[in-house]
Amino acid sequence: MNKEPLSIRRILGGFFLLLAMFLSPVAQAQTLRGTGDLGIVIERVTGEVLIVETTHQTILGKVSGLGDLSHATAVFSRDERYAYVFGRDGGLTKIDLLKGKMVKRVMQSGNSIGGAISQDGRLIAASNYTPGGVKIFDADTLALVADIPAFYGNKGKRSKVIGLVDAPGQRFVFTLYDAGEIWITDMRHPAKPKIIKFKNIGRLPYDGLITPNGRYYIAGLFGEDGMALLDLWHPDAGIKRILPHYGRGEKKMPVYKMPHLEGWTKAGNQLFVPAVGHHEVLIINANTWREAGRIAVHGQPIFVMARPDDRQVWVNFAHPLNDTVQVIDVPSRKIIKTLKPGKAILHMAFTPRGEQIWISARDSNRVDIYDTASMTLVKTLPAHAPSGIFFSARAHKIGL
Amino acid sequence: MNKEPLSIRRILGGFFLLLAMFLSPVAQAQTLRGTGDLGIVIERVTGEVLIVETTHQTILGKVSGLGDLSHATAVFSRDERYAYVFGRDGGLTKIDLLKGKMVKRVMQSGNSIGGAISQDGRLIAASNYTPGGVKIFDADTLALVADIPAFYGNKGKRSKVIGLVDAPGQRFVFTLYDAGEIWITDMRHPAKPKIIKFKNIGRLPYDGLITPNGRYYIAGLFGEDGMALLDLWHPDAGIKRILPHYGRGEKKMPVYKMPHLEGWTKAGNQLFVPAVGHHEVLIINANTWREAGRIAVHGQPIFVMARPDDRQVWVNFAHPLNDTVQVIDVPSRKIIKTLKPGKAILHMAFTPRGEQIWISARDSNRVDIYDTASMTLVKTLPAHAPSGIFFSARAHKIGL
Numbered sequence: 001m002n003k004e005p006l007s008i009r010r011i012l013g014g015f016f017l018l019l020a021m022f023l024s025p026v027a028q029a030q031t032l033r034g035t036g037d038l039g040i041v042i043e044r045v046t047g048e049v050l051i052v053e054t055t056h057q058t059i060l061g062k063v064s065g066l067g068d069l070s071h072a073t074a075v076f077s078r079d080e081r082y083a084y085v086f087g088r089d090g091g092l093t094k095i096d097l098l099k100g101k102m103v104k105r106v107m108q109s110g111n112s113i114g115g116a117i118s119q120d121g122r123l124i125a126a127s128n129y130t131p132g133g134v135k136i137f138d139a140d141t142l143a144l145v146a147d148i149p150a151f152y153g154n155k156g157k158r159s160k161v162i163g164l165v166d167a168p169g170q171r172f173v174f175t176l177y178d179a180g181e182i183w184i185t186d187m188r189h190p191a192k193p194k195i196i197k198f199k200n201i202g203r204l205p206y207d208g209l210i211t212p213n214g215r216y217y218i219a220g221l222f223g224e225d226g227m228a229l230l231d232l233w234h235p236d237a238g239i240k241r242i243l244p245h246y247g248r249g250e251k252k253m254p255v256y257k258m259p260h261l262e263g264w265t266k267a268g269n270q271l272f273v274p275a276v277g278h279h280e281v282l283i284i285n286a287n288t289w290r291e292a293g294r295i296a297v298h299g300q301p302i303f304v305m306a307r308p309d310d311r312q313v314w315v316n317f318a319h320p321l322n323d324t325v326q327v328i329d330v331p332s333r334k335i336i337k338t339l340k341p342g343k344a345i346l347h348m349a350f351t352p353r354g355e356q357i358w359i360s361a362r363d364s365n366r367v368d369i370y371d372t373a374s375m376t377l378v379k380t381l382p383a384h385a386p387s388g389i390f391f392s393a394r395a396h397k398i399g400l
Numbered sequence: 401m402n403k404e405p406l407s408i409r410r411i412l413g414g415f416f417l418l419l420a421m422f423l424s425p426v427a428q429a430q431t432l433r434g435t436g437d438l439g440i441v442i443e444r445v446t447g448e449v450l451i452v453e454t455t456h457q458t459i460l461g462k463v464s465g466l467g468d469l470s471h472a473t474a475v476f477s478r479d480e481r482y483a484y485v486f487g488r489d490g491g492l493t494k495i496d497l498l499k500g501k502m503v504k505r506v507m508q509s510g511n512s513i514g515g516a517i518s519q520d521g522r523l524i525a526a527s528n529y530t531p532g533g534v535k536i537f538d539a540d541t542l543a544l545v546a547d548i549p550a551f552y553g554n555k556g557k558r559s560k561v562i563g564l565v566d567a568p569g570q571r572f573v574f575t576l577y578d579a580g581e582i583w584i585t586d587m588r589h590p591a592k593p594k595i596i597k598f599k600n601i602g603r604l605p606y607d608g609l610i611t612p613n614g615r616y617y618i619a620g621l622f623g624e625d626g627m628a629l630l631d632l633w634h635p636d637a638g639i640k641r642i643l644p645h646y647g648r649g650e651k652k653m654p655v656y657k658m659p660h661l662e663g664w665t666k667a668g669n670q671l672f673v674p675a676v677g678h679h680e681v682l683i684i685n686a687n688t689w690r691e692a693g694r695i696a697v698h699g700q701p702i703f704v705m706a707r708p709d710d711r712q713v714w715v716n717f718a719h720p721l722n723d724t725v726q727v728i729d730v731p732s733r734k735i736i737k738t739l740k741p742g743k744a745i746l747h748m749a750f751t752p753r754g755e756q757i758w759i760s761a762r763d764s765n766r767v768d769i770y771d772t773a774s775m776t777l778v779k780t781l782p783a784h785a786p787s788g789i790f791f792s793a794r795a796h797k798i799g800l
Contacts, residue, residue, distance in 0.1 A: 032498055034435040034481025036795050055479055055521065078752070079455055080480065081434025098432055119755045121455065168709040168754060169773050188773075213668070213710040233711065233731060268613070269669060269687070287669070309568040309798055310613045311633065331633060352478070352796035354568060355519045373569050373588075395436050396752035396793045398709055 031098050035080040038097045039349070039391035041360065041367055042085075043384045044069040049085060050383055051097055054351050054358075054391065057369055057379045061100030067091040072388055073114045076395035077139060078121030083390070084139070086115040092126055094142060097392065104142045108135050116166040116400070123187055125172045127164035134161055134174055136187065145190045152179030163208020163219055165399045167232055175205045175219045182208070182219060182230055182239065201228040201239045209264050210399035211286070218242075218264075220276070229289060242289040246273075246282065267310035267330050274301035274315075281315060281328065295333055298324045303347065306330070307372055308354035316345045316359075325359060327375055337375045341368045346386070352393035360386035431498050435480040438497045439749070439791035441760065441767055442485075443784045444469040449485060450783055451497055454751050454758075454791065457769055457779045461500030467491040472788055473514045476795035477539060478521030483790070484539070486515040492526055494542060497792065504542045508535050516566040516800070523587055525572045527564035534561055534574055536587065545590045552579030563608020563619055565799045567632055575605045575619045582608070582619060582630055582639065601628040601639045609664050610799035611686070618642075618664075620676070629689060642689040646673075646682065667710035667730050674701035674715075681715060681728065695733055698724045703747065706730070707772055708754035714772075716745045716759075725759060727775055737775045741768045746786070752793035760786035 038060075041050040047069050051061045066072075068089035075084050082103065083095045090109035095102055109128035116125050123145060124137045133149040150159040159176035167173050170188045175181070182201050186194040203223025210217050210232075219228040229240045265272045270292060271284040281301055283293040299321030305314050313328040322344050327337040342361025349358045356378065359368045367381045367389065394400045438460075441450040447469050451461045466472075468489035475484050482503065483495045490509035495502055509528035516525045523545060524537045533549040550559040559576035567573050572585045582601050586594040603623025610617050610632075619628040629640045665672045670692060671684040681701055683693040699721030705714050713728040722744050727737040742761025749758045756778060759768045767781045767789065794800045 032432055034477065034479030034498070036435055036476075036480030036792065037478050053479075076436075077434065078437050079434030079453075080436030098434070119753050168707075168711065170755070213708070215709065215711075307568075308613070309615065311568065311615075353519050353798055355570070392436065393796045396796060398753055 031100075033098070035097060035392055036352075037392070038080065039358075039389065040074055040083050040085070040095070040097075041358075041381075041383050041386050042069050042072045042074075042388040042390075044072060044387045045385040047087075048384070049083075049095060050386075051095075051100055052367075052381070054356065057356075057381065059381055059383075060097075063095050063100065063102055065102065065105070066093050069387070071113065074388070074390040074394075075115060075117040075124070075400060076390075076392045077117070078395050080392040080395045082139075083392070084115065084117065084124050086112055086126055088112060090126075090128065090130075092124065092137065092142065106137070106142050108137070108144075109133075113160075113162055114164055116164050116172055117395075118166055118172070118187060119168055119170050119398070121395075123170075123190065125164060125166070127161040127174050129160040132158035132160045132176070132178070134164060134172065134185070136172070136185075136190070136193070146187070146193050148183075148185060148193060148195065150176050150179065150183075152176055152181060162206060165208065165210040165217065166214075167210060167217070168214045168398060171232075173208070173210065173217045173230075173232070175201070175208045177205060180205060180223075182217065182228065184232070184235065196235060198230060198239050202226065202241065212266055212398065214398040216286075220246075240289075243284065243291065245291065246276070265304050265306035265313060267306040267313060270330075272304045272306060272313045272328070274304050276300075281313070283333070293333060295328060295335070297328075297335065298326055298338065305348055305350065307350055307357075308352065312336075312372060314348055314350075314357060316348060319344075322346075339370075339375070341370075341377075342366060347388045349389040349391055352391065358389045360389055362386060431500075433498070435497060435792055436752075437792070438480065439758075439789065440474055440483050440485070440495070440497075441758075441781075441783050441786050442469050442472045442474075442788040442790075444472060444787045445785040447487075448784070449483075449495060450786075451495075451500055452767075452781070454756065457756075457781065459781055459783075460497075463495050463500065463502055465502065465505070466493050469787070471513065474788070474790040474794075475515060475517040475524070475800060476790075476792045477517070478795050480792035480795045482539075483792070484515065484517065484524050486512055486526055488512060490526075490528065490530075492524065492537065492542065506537070506542050508537070508544075509533075513560075513562055514564055516564050516572055517795075518566055518572070518587060519568055519570050519798070521795075523570075523590065525564060525566070525585075527561040527574055529560040532558035532560045532576070532578070534564060534572065534585070536572070536585075536590070536593070546587070546593050548583075548585060548593060548595065550576050550579065550583075552576055552581060562606060565608065565610040565617065566614075567610060567617070568614045568798060571632075573608070573610065573617045573630075573632070575601070575608045577605060580605060580623075582617065582628065584632070584635065596635060598630065598639050602626065602641065612666055612798065614798040616686075620646075640689075643684065643691065645691065646676070665704050665706035665713060667706040667713060670730075672704045672706060672713045672728070674704050676700075681713070683733070693733060695728060695735070697728075697735065698726055698738065705748055705750065707750055707757075708752065712736075712772060714748055714750075714757060716748060719744075722746075739770075739775065741770075741777075742766060747788045749789040749791055752791065758789045760789055762786060 090112045093105040111129040136146040159178035164174040182198040184196045202221040205219040206222040208219040217230045273282040281295045285292040299317030325339045342364030344363040369379045437455045447466045485493045490512045493505040511529040536546040559578035564574040582598040584596045602621040605619040606622040608619040617630045673682040681695045685692040699717030725739045742764030744762040769779045
């Protein structure tokens, strides 16, 4: 009688041990959920990322150890489960949004400025300042697939690379800042990238964008006025210079912060564009590529973003006027709302169908969520010095 | 000594019972996966639905018991986890794509023709023939939220409802076939739907569509030539009649199958439209709403679908020429490929970024997957008399 209870205790012990083992997957099973409403918020000071969801507007988790996240951007896997975060320090980090943890992190360069994911979702490309070039990785493993140094001229120099985007046909398009060149890389055969180079596109291109259908690639120039346009349906036609009056202008206005061309936006046939160094949003006719109007705004615009239904354009501004967001009504071209959401408004992101917009107020340590129909605050989430906000729906879009 | 082993056996029995209980969630944990690459294929003869994924192009599961699925369509929850399938018999079925099973099914009418999901994802609307009207359900529970009978005239008659779509601002737009009316329902306050009615839009409207940005709603007319256009940004301007020569024409060509207006497609500023009763695809200028050209094709077009980058338009055809798919190159307006993918090509769906297209060949019992750049077959999946193919990325789109 003395032995048996012990044996029962042992059995019970083993039982609870096994129970504990299975409880862990059970906890995991609770995270069984869709990923179409997920997103991340960059906390750049601490090198952390918040995982958020837009259905109930909550924070699901936090991932640490991402290094220098100033100017960080992100793309998402085609199943919307993984985020790939490009840090300023050259770190490329793959995050599992469902498990709320880092899957893999590689230091792929010394200084990086953004990235893209291929049309089929199998390749991740990062554009680098130091050493200048583009590196392309396997999206599953982050193993290096191709290294494309941005050599130019005949002295073996490497250029900084900016304005990297994906384009249909498994291509990446990017711009060489120092060289003044645009390159198209065809990655249909990853071991043998095919590169087409366009030279003399203009002086000091500082950023590039691609239209939402992936047809037109445009580089902005810092060294002179005007922009460089490439029609990817007709690359043989070469570079066309457009908007000769777009730029810093004769007066060489001080530019507090270069606007992001990714912040350009297409609403119908019109592009809404931050005017460099001016308190204006420019409207460009996307058929003729000529200026079609200007809207006076609060400050130097940084991000100029169209609501997914094209009806509104939301604008934030450069320091020191960065406490303000303005909303433009597209058909009337009038400012219909001026909001003061907080201190240092760095970024904005619309929910996929545009009913809400998330706004990061870095120096107020929060993310504000607005209803876009009423333009009123719906909810506030705490965040530590938030900057970029990226939703998983980007996975389904061309050129992000 | 005789009693104790029994007690141990009992404990062991309880242990294995509990183990089995926990093994079930463990199996569930294995299905932890993203939902951005999921989709469904309708097997209409057996009332079943295949769950598929587009990353590795595989079938993940099958759900049975969905009733009459002829003409079935589907929308997806904003997290891309759930599909809502609208059956012809009035059945509305909510499917959990992750668990591969039915969550809920309601018989919401006697005869139904499609549905939509609200901008915020909280409401599901179904358009019904019998009894004529629209019913609106809570997306979580499928509980009835609003019942909108389509009464018209002064004799208490109810009209069949067709062309139901969602529009920005938490609205649904739909058309009354017998009444010749278009209604807008504002569901911002679900308990108090606000309805605006547009009367005398034309005789026997047979289907409706909304442009991808949710601005223009267009109804096709079976009873006369021309179409009815409503600008949802300016509803006060009322209905405008457009395309006076669009329709069956003077000769009243036999129409084997009414084209789906959902199959209309916008590529840049152009709409590509199946010509009713003719072997032609019409091109409409979306600025002027005038005809901008015609392309001779193999048969009477049914679905006319633009690849997400607008470069190609894929077309399938009505019986008896429904063994063919043609690909139009948008800039040259030329047919660049004629494919014979199988017998009775009923539907097509592009992957979100357009690198592949899935094609259902009903009478060949398979779904064929083509690479859209090379227009070659990549893979074939077995399916029992497949019809509609719907991918979860629809969740992020307006008007689906």
